[in-house]
Amino acid sequence: MTTQQEKVIPEKYIPDVGSHIETIDGKDYLITNDAMYTFYRRTKGEFSPFFLGMRDEKKLLGCKCTQCGLVRVPPFLTHCPDCNFAPTEQVEVEQVGVMNSTPPITYFATSLFQHMAPYGRGRVIFNGADTAMSVILYTTTGILVPGIIKKGTEVKLIFRDNRIGEMTDVFCVPSAELTKEQIEKKGLLESEINWESPIEPELPQANDADIAVYEKALEEMKSIISEMDTNERARKDIAGWKRDIQVKTRGGRFAVIIDDGDIKLEERDLSTPDFVMVSEDPRTLLDGLAYRGAITDSVINKKLWISKNMEFNTIFKLDRMARSVARSKKV
Numbered sequence: 001m002t003t004q005q006e007k008v009i010p011e012k013y014i015p016d017v018g019s020h021i022e023t024i025d026g027k028d029y030l031i032t033n034d035a036m037y038t039f040y041r042r043t044k045g046e047f048s049p050f051f052l053g054m055r056d057e058k059k060l061l062g063c064k065c066t067q068c069g070l071v072r073v074p075p076f077l078t079h080c081p082d083c084n085f086a087p088t089e090q091v092e093v094e095q096v097g098v099m100n101s102t103p104p105i106t107y108f109a110t111s112l113f114q115h116m117a118p119y120g121r122g123r124v125i126f127n128g129a130d131t132a133m134s135v136i137l138y139t140t141t142g143i144l145v146p147g148i149i150k151k152g153t154e155v156k157l158i159f160r161d162n163r164i165g166e167m168t169d170v171f172c173v174p175s176a177e178l179t180k181e182q183i184e185k186k187g188l189l190e191s192e193i194n195w196e197s198p199i200e201p202e203l204p205q206a207n208d209a210d211i212a213v214y215e216k217a218l219e220e221m222k223s224i225i226s227e228m229d230t231n232e233r234a235r236k237d238i239a240g241w242k243r244d245i246q247v248k249t250r251g252g253r254f255a256v257i258i259d260d261g262d263i264k265l266e267e268r269d270l271s272t273p274d275f276v277m278v279s280e281d282p283r284t285l286l287d288g289l290a291y292r293g294a295i296t297d298s299v300i301n302k303k304l305w306i307s308k309n310m311e312f313n314t315i316f317k318l319d320r321m322a323r324s325v326a327r328s329k330k331v
């Protein structure tokens with residue numbers, strides 16, 4: 001295995017030395033690449049044991065007031081303000097807790113967190129703690145949509161395989177999605193969870209009318225996708241991207257193959273798709289591809305389901321392609 005040391009700023013964001021010309025309103029302007037940068041080190045200070053506990057021992061630590069016994073997680077105080085600043089002591093708490101509010105879901109994150117989206121962010125009171133800790137939330141059942149994790153949902157703390165001593169070293173999933181052994185295991189790792197068996201929504205039996213709707217939508221999608229395939233802007237949107245997508249709708253199923261700029265619709269079943277898209281009405285996807293409303297919105301509104309949370313990125317790219325084709329037509 002070759003492990004390359006990861007940089008604070010990934011290589012791909014560092015521009016090459018050079019220059020280029022941009023033409024605006026018929027005039028040429030020379031643009032050269034330059035840099036302005038600052039790096040810094042940040043101490044976790046008295047929080048160090050908490051972060052080290054997560055990083056090295058897969059422990060969740062809190063602080064307990066030596067007078068009133070209140071347990072704060074994370075351990076954000078060394079002295080209790082309620083007890084005339086009596087000292088607190090380090091305690092370990094359980095890795096199962098309850099949501100104390102319904103978490104909002106972030107679908108469109110800043111570039112820093114984009115690789116993690118969509119994710120929920122909410123506060124959990126872990127067993128043994130009296131205060132809530134802010135955590136990132138995921139589901140193993142497919143795309144994270146509203147309703148999966150609510151106030152009162154029991155969740156389990158999961159540790160990332162690669163931990164560096166940040167809050168993002170951990171996240172939570174509903175314990176209902178785990179086995180009894182997994183829930184009881186302290187320091188359960190991300191790689192120990194089954195992410196590969198999402199719960200696919202069932203499609204109702206198709207009647208003749210549904211099949212007719214599907215056939216018509218399929219023809220339109222074929223023509224849109226072949227237009228995307230020849231559109232330079234749209235091709236750029238999926239440069240370097242490679243995905244085999246199985247699409248299932250009430251009237252029928254097909255595959256969308258994305259391969260570094262190429263996009264194709266093929267009427268076949270894939271044995272090992274990268275992810276599955278389920279939409280009862282094929283026109284939901286058709287509308288998105290035709291730039292009549294975003295596919296991302298259909299995912300958020302639960303009209304279109306995808307089997308892998310992180311593939312929201314691919315959906316985002318499909319929306320971009322639809323927009324690129326629409327913009328090319330305007331010019």
Ligand SMILES: [Zn+2]
Pocket residue numbers: 065066067068069070080081082083086
């Ligand atoms: Zn106290």
